[in-house]
């Protein structure tokens with residue numbers, strides 16, 4: 169299998185299936201594309217039917233879209249459960265994964281993932297704060313119901329979907345209630361996430377629109 173991904177520092181959509189595939193203990197090749205460069209644009213032409221990353225190539229199957237890739241991996245890997253076992257919990261995990269996939273546009277726009285940075289003095293707009301509040305509510309509800317350590321007890325697609333949110337909360341120093349903060353810390357301390365961060369730190373490409381200035 170080949171997973172085509174963008175810059176590890178910035179590409180939040182790429183991070184999701186990459187993490188899930190590591191949790192699924194799959195061996196796969198990476199095709200790394202430096203986004204918004206000339207070379208990157210020609211690689212996107214070559215590898216990505218929707219002109220976006222991530223894309224999974226598995227034999228003849230070419231699968232674009234982060235959530236579809238996560239669903240495929242969860243179907244394909246049967247020895248490790250990547251969705252909750254109970255139908256009602258699985259339905260809730262799918263709902264919050266879909267909510268992430270389709271939503272939180274204000275937070276995503278204002279707080280681009282940037283693993284290398286901690287931005288000083290950042291204050292979210294009211295709209296972004298509403299997104300943050302909703303995410304905190306769903307973290308708290310899921311963690312209280314499951315008892316943790318992951319949203320549904322063991323690691324699931326939902327945790328992979330929200331991993332870039334944990335990265336953003338860290339970068340923009342968002343104050344969180346205890347349960348949510350413990351969950352964010354666990355996400356950042358997860359072994360594959362640490363490997364992703366190490367690779368992101370080693371990258372030198374800068375995407376200027378994703379660089380939010382510090383406020384002194």
Ligand SMILES: N[C@@H](CCC(=O)N[C@@H](CS)C(=O)NCC(=O)O)C(=O)O
Nearest residue numbers: 174179180181220221222233234235
């Ligand atoms: N809904 C898509 C979104 C993918 C997406 O927007 N990817 C961004 C990078 S994180 C991208 O490829 N941007 C390249 C471009 O806009 O040219 C998914 O879930 O995979």
